[in-house]
Amino acid sequence: MNVRVRFAPSPTGFLHIGGARTALFNWLYARHTGGTFILRIEDTDTARNTQEAVDVILHGMRWLGLDWDEGPTTPDAKGPSKGDYGPYFQSQRGDLYKKRVQELKDKGFAYDHEGAVKFKMRRTPILIPDIVVGDVERKLTDREEADPDFVIVRSDGQPVFHFVNVVDDLEMKVTHVIRGEDHLSNTSKHIAMFQAFGVEPPKYGHIPLILNPLDGSKMSKRDKGSSLKFYMDEGFVPEAVVNYLCLLGWSPKDNREKMPLDEIVKLFDVPNILRHNAKFDLDKLHWLDGEYIREMAPERFRELGIEAFKHAKFPLEQFPAAYVAAAVDTCRGKVKNFGELPAYAGFYFNEDVTIDPALIEKEFTAEAKGRLQKLRDAFAQLTEFTAPNLELTLKKIAGELGIKAGPLVHPTRMACTGAGAGPSLYHLLEVLGKDRVLKRIDRVLGM
RNA sequence: GACCCUAUGGUCUAGCGGUUAGGACAUCUCCCUUUCACGGAGAUAGCCCGGGUUCGAUUCCCGGUAGGGUCGCCA
Numbered sequence: 001m002n003v004r005v006r007f008a009p010s011p012t013g014f015l016h017i018g019g020a021r022t023a024l025f026n027w028l029y030a031r032h033t034g035g036t037f038i039l040r041i042e043d044t045d046t047a048r049n050t051q052e053a054v055d056v057i058l059h060g061m062r063w064l065g066l067d068w069d070e071g072p073t074t075p076d077a078k079g080p081s082k083g084d085y086g087p088y089f090q091s092q093r094g095d096l097y098k099k100r101v102q103e104l105k106d107k108g109f110a111y112d113h114e115g116a117v118k119f120k121m122r123r124t125p126i127l128i129p130d131i132v133v134g135d136v137e138r139k140l141t142d143r144e145e146a147d148p149d150f151v152i153v154r155s156d157g158q159p160v161f162h163f164v165n166v167v168d169d170l171e172m173k174v175t176h177v178i179r180g181e182d183h184l185s186n187t188s189k190h191i192a193m194f195q196a197f198g199v200e201p202p203k204y205g206h207i208p209l210i211l212n213p214l215d216g217s218k219m220s221k222r223d224k225g226s227s228l229k230f231y232m233d234e235g236f237v238p239e240a241v242v243n244y245l246c247l248l249g250w251s252p253k254d255n256r257e258k259m260p261l262d263e264i265v266k267l268f269d270v271p272n273i274l275r276h277n278a279k280f281d282l283d284k285l286h287w288l289d290g291e292y293i294r295e296m297a298p299e300r301f302r303e304l305g306i307e308a309f310k311h312a313k314f315p316l317e318q319f320p321a322a323y324v325a326a327a328v329d330t331c332r333g334k335v336k337n338f339g340e341l342p343a344y345a346g347f348y349f350n351e352d353v354t355i356d357p358a359l360i361e362k363e364f365t366a367e368a369k370g371r372l373q374k375l376r377d378a379f380a381q382l383t384e385f386t387a388p389n390l391e392l393t394l395k396k397i398a399g400e401l402g403i404k405a406g407p408l409v410h411p412t413r414m415a416c417t418g419a420g421a422g423p424s425l426y427h428l429l430e431v432l433g434k435d436r437v438l439k440r441i442d443r444v445l446g447m
Numbered sequence: 448g449a450c451c452c453u454a455u456g457g458u459c460u461a462g463c464g465g466u467u468a469g470g471a472c473a474u475c476u477c478c479c480u481u482u483c484a485c486g487g488a489g490a491u492a493g494c495c496c497g498g499g500u501u502c503g504a505u506u507c508c509c510g511g512u513a514g515g516g517u518c519g520c521c522a
Contacts (some may be wrong), residue, residue, distance in 0.1 A: 010522050116520055133452065141518045142449040154520040161522045185451055185517035216514065251460055255470040276453045277515060284459065284472040334484050409481045421483040
């Protein structure tokens with residue numbers, strides 16, 4: 001059987017991190033089985049659906065690297081798409097739904113009620129053969145017991161989610177529905193409708209939810225990090241986010257954490273998806289992100305680093321390209337996340353280094369200033385302002401003063417960067433260049 | 448209220464009847480080092496509770512408890 005799976009988000013203007021993981025698991029399963037991955041836009045709520053909102057989804061998917069075999073190619077609902085089962089926007093499938101509603105009515109499974117159309121739901125328990133959770137027997141709740149039927153077409157003529165979702169899965173020949181566990185209870189409705197249509201339902205697999213780490217409830221729009229945009233803006237590497245998401249609810253079972261996607265595609269399968277919810281651990285993502293950044297090709301690091309500074313509104317265009325590149329290069333292997341970069345190395349592009357007054361008191365005592373003056377004069381003598389020369393000079397001065405390098409290194413770093421930590425001092429000095437370095441040292445000496 | 452899912456350190460997980468309960472993140476200590484980061488060595492910390500089944504339960508069954516989800520003319 002050729003596997004056909006889909007991701008069917010609603011364009012609300014943001015892509016939920018849990019939705020991204022659902023998309024990822026569907027994509028993994030499609031790639032693992034050599035099947036087809038469909039992207040379908042569930043834009044039945046016309047009021048809040050815009051092209052921008054659709055674009056957020058398409059961007060997010062592309063950023064994650066989740067390519068779809070069928071679905072829209074532009075955010076325009078009436079625009080082009082790929083695949084033989086379109087349109088892939090529900091807003092364009094109205095006629096189809098009308099036909100299907102009529103079919104249910106003809107078969108006696110649907111009826112008009114106060115201007116709406118309701119589905120005649122089975123009153124007996126429904127077996128959901130879930131490929132992740134196992135067999136689930138869903139009984140009616142007390143409220144459903146009172147009125148088991150549910151609306152499939154609103155009184156304004158718009159069909160509702162449960163109905164269009166089923167019709168589309170049916171029409172698009174979806175074989176496996178992998179979705180969040182929040183849908184498990186509703187699956188009985190969907191199965192009942194498939195049965196009403198006289199069609200075998202797809203196989204369902206309900207994956208655990210991603211919980212917010214604070215109170216352990218379902219990640220909601222308000223929670224920090226619930227939107228994929230957060231990770232895009234904060235400068236996370238997409239491969240790291242994808243890798244982390246894979247580890248939330250799935251495991252290679254051999255203690256590996258960081259692993260290439262193609263390896264995951266090979267190992268991933270629905271039966272070994274975990275069944276319990278997981279809290280999102282931003283610290284671990286940070287760590288993974290750092291791993292990816294550290295092993296990144298130098299050119300890519302430079303490119304993403306420059307992007308991060310630009311994102312933070314640093315006027316990079318005012319500096320020579322070679323200077324910018326050299327500055328970013330000194331940060332390789334130092335940060336776990338590109339979002340940290342502007343704070344970490346902003347001193348390269350900020351001529352007025354701000355130093356905490358309390359630290360000035362502490363670091364720049366009269367004694368320290370005397371030493372720094374000596375070092376400054378030695379630096380001024382240098383004709384080749386290079387890292388090795390700078391190191392040699394600093395150590396020489398330290399020797400003459402009868403002290404270790406540390407007491408000289410710290411004030412120098414503080415004077416030039418305003419921070420107690422940062423890139424390698426000697427390399428950072430070389431990049432800043434003699435003029436800047438002397439100017440910055442002079443500045444604190446005059447304080 | 449009803450229905451459904453779940454339960455290994457703070458977090459993500461390995462385990463599938465007999466293990467000194469393994470790994471990772473985080474935390475702490477030490478080493479390396481121009482700072483930080485990396486790397487290396489170590490430490491703290493876990494099988495929700497109660498019954499069964501069994502020679503033996505973290506593992507299987509039942510009950511409880513706890514957490515999560517669902518019962519919309521939202522998706």
